[in-house]
Amino acid sequence: MDEPQTLILKVNGQEYKLRPDSRTTVLDALREQIGLTGTKKGCDHGQCGACTVHLEGERVLSCLLLVEGLAGREITTIEGIADPAGELHPMQQAFIDHDAFQCGYCTPGQIMSAIACVKEGHAGSRMEIQEFMSGNLCRCAAYPNIIEAIEAVRAAVLDPANSIQ
Amino acid sequence: MIPFRYQHANDIADAVALAGRLNDAQFIAGGTSQVDLLKEGVQRPTVLIDIFRIGLSEITDLQGGGLSIGANVRNSTASDHPAIRERYTAIAEALHAGASQQIRNMASMAGNLLQRTRCPYLRDPAQRCNKRDPGSGCAAVEGFNRMHAIFGQTDEGAQSQRTCIAVHPSDMAVAMAAHEAVIVIHSSTGERRIAFEDLHRLPEHDPSRDTNLACDDLIVAIELPAFNGTSHYLKVRDRASYAYALVSCATAVEMDGDRIASARVALGSVAHKPWRLFAAEALLQGERPSEELFRRAAEAGLEGARTYSMNGYKPDLARVLVARALSETTGLTPLQGPAGTAFAASVGGIAGVIEES
Ligand SMILES: Cc1cc2nc3c(=O)[nH]c(=O)nc-3n(C[C@H](O)[C@H](O)[C@H](O)COP(=O)(O)OP(=O)(O)OC[C@H]3O[C@@H](n4cnc5c(N)ncnc54)[C@H](O)[C@@H]3O)c2cc1C
Ligand code: SF4
Ligand code: FES
Ligand code: FES
Numbered sequence: 076m077d078e079p080q081t082l083i084l085k086v087n088g089q090e091y092k093l094r095p096d097s098r099t100t101v102l103d104a105l106r107e108q109i110g111l112t113g114t115k116k117g118c119d120h121g122q123c124g125a126c127t128v129h130l131e132g133e134r135v136l137s138c139l140l141l142v143e144g145l146a147g148r149e150i151t152t153i154e155g156i157a158d159p160a161g162e163l164h165p166m167q168q169a170f171i172d173h174d175a176f177q178c179g180y181c182t183p184g185q186i187m188s189a190i191a192c193v194k195e196g197h198a199g200s201r202m203e204i205q206e207f208m209s210g211n212l213c214r215c216a217a218y219p220n221i222i223e224a225i226e227a228v229r230a231a232v233l234d235p236a237n238s239i240q
Numbered sequence: 241m242i243p244f245r246y247q248h249a250n251d252i253a254d255a256v257a258l259a260g261r262l263n264d265a266q267f268i269a270g271g272t273s274q275v276d277l278l279k280e281g282v283q284r285p286t287v288l289i290d291i292f293r294i295g296l297s298e299i300t301d302l303q304g305g306g307l308s309i310g311a312n313v314r315n316s317t318a319s320d321h322p323a324i325r326e327r328y329t330a331i332a333e334a335l336h337a338g339a340s341q342q343i344r345n346m347a348s349m350a351g352n353l354l355q356r357t358r359c360p361y362l363r364d365p366a367q368r369c370n371k372r373d374p375g376s377g378c379a380a381v382e383g384f385n386r387m388h389a390i391f392g393q394t395d396e397g398a399q400s401q402r403t404c405i406a407v408h409p410s411d412m413a414v415a416m417a418a419h420e421a422v423i424v425i426h427s428s429t430g431e432r433r434i435a436f437e438d439l440h441r442l443p444e445h446d447p448s449r450d451t452n453l454a455c456d457d458l459i460v461a462i463e464l465p466a467f468n469g470t471s472h473y474l475k476v477r478d479r480a481s482y483a484y485a486l487v488s489c490a491t492a493v494e495m496d497g498d499r500i501a502s503a504r505v506a507l508g509s510v511a512h513k514p515w516r517l518f519a520a521e522a523l524l525q526g527e528r529p530s531e532e533l534f535r536r537a538a539e540a541g542l543e544g545a546r547t548y549s550m551n552g553y554k555p556d557l558a559r560v561l562v563a564r565a566l567s568e569t570t571g572l573t574p575l576q577g578p579a580g581t582a583f584a585a586s587v588g589g590i591a592g593v594i595e596e597s
Binding site: 197 | 241243244245246248268271272275276278279288290292316339340341342343345346480481482582583586589590
């Protein structure tokens with residue numbers, strides 16, 4: 076096989092030079108090479124959502140993405156969503172306020188997915204949240220509180236819009 | 241994963257030439273099927289040809305009222321596209337009821353059609369599987385076959401090199417069968433179009449092949465013929481969301497006054513390919529919609545089904561589903577959610593909750 080080429084992966088606004096094997100997934104590159112371990116490996120087969128990150132703003136599964144395929148495209152992880160001054164992202168805060176986790180293993184993936192779910196406009200009702208968050212499993216079954224947290228953020232996002240009307 | 245080389249194709253000609261020239265090369269689009277199977281050692285390419293940079297990501301109107309969908313259009317883009325939602329509703333519903341939003345954001349239209357069966361033995365190199373290792377036999381006939389075929393399978397016993405009772409798992413493919421999509425292909429011999437019915441194949445004597453495509457056949461687009469009717473998709477699964485179908489049904493019905501001008505009905509997860517119910521379709525043509533007619537059509541469509549130790553539930557489930565899908569498509573029964581969404585497609589509602597919308 077060929078020698079691995081140097082490849083640049085953009086994560087949370089920073090460029091990382093990697094020499095990936097062609098088999099390296101974004102999940103493994105994040106955790107093992109870059110040292111960002113917030114993104115979790117649950118199943119490694121696309122079935123649990125623990126590895127959810129944003130690719131150019133859209134939620135995707137990093138365990139099914141090969142680094143080689145990304146060249147130059149921008150990834151955001153759970154480490155990249157709080158504001159630089161350290162204030163938590165509203166979704167992170169809502170997960171704390173609504174006690175939306177127990178062990179916390181699924182939580183980074185849940186939060187990344189939830190942020191996208193609200194942004195996509197797929198958090199209109201509890202039923203819609205359940206459907207559009209179904210790609211994120213929670214073994215502790217914190218679902219009711221996760222849904223509450225998402226509803227709270229969606230309400231806050233919609234609030235100013237409502238007052239304009 | 242067995243090591244492979246990774247190569248980006250820059251345009252269609254490049255992709256086709258690479259695939260023709262390199263031994264054991266395979267395309268990769270969204271990678272959601274491909275990477276999973278690479279990890280399991282089921283796919284063993286020496287080179288992966290990434291087709292993302294080619295583009296093929298447009299949805300355009302065709303002359304005469306049809307729609308062309310580029311091979312690389314994301315499943316989530318297609319599922320929310322107004323033309324697909326309004327004119328080809330079954331396709332939007334099937335997409336929304338398949339996988340998860342993360343996977344739909346990655347998955348391409350061509351990749352969706354070409355995803356491999358979810359037969360558990362395909363993914364387990366310790367078990368016999370003619371699809372993975374031709375000649376090794378089939379562990380499913382005498383094993384865990386709850387998800388397996390009732391039509392078109394080859395079954396000459398567990399030891400036979402021909403046996404395969406796997407089903408095609410794609411939801412969208414079932415809806416595309418009902419819409420009689422046309423597949424546009426580029427290969428070393430130029431461009432050609434094939435009927436949807438001829439894309440996937442039955443296992444016959446060679447279960448290792450899922451489709452009639454050659455290794456350098458690149459799907460560039462899927463064309464949907466003009467359609468002036470109503471189409472719909474219904475899916476039954478073990479859990480309310482994010483699960484493959486046990487049985488699914490797509491219908492596409494065009495009316496002429498109060499009579500059915502044409503009806504196309506396809507079942508999913510019952511065969512190695514989306515399974516058209518031609519006998520049922522013939523029975524429906526020219527008739528007035530009624531529950532009794534739909535029950536008869538379902539009865540005719542399910543004739544000849546052959547079941548295994550664990551999938552005996554499928555013919556009954558399919559009969560009920562066909563009759564209900566036709567009834568909902570023709571307006572005899574209301575949809576259980578807004579047309580074009582997962583809520584219309586998911587039998588049983590989401591997590592058992594059916595909210596007023
Ligand atoms: C956990 C999980 C749950 C899922 N649930 C569902 C579900 O409920 N319903 C459902 O329908 N699907 C489901 N899927 C499957 C998913 O829809 C498919 O994996 C996806 O659509 C494949 O698209 P892709 O672009 O990622 O394909 P890839 O993995 O990139 O490719 C798949 C195949 O297509 C070939 N290919 C890709 N593009 C072309 C082209 N243009 N020309 C020729 N060959 C090409 C590749 O060589 C490969 O053989 C699920 C997947 C996962 C992981
Ligand atoms: S049914 Fe087909 S895919 Fe499944 S084990 Fe048998 S040969 Fe393999
Ligand atoms: S680790 Fe990626 S979906 Fe489970
Ligand atoms: S909080 Fe434990 S898996 Fe979700």
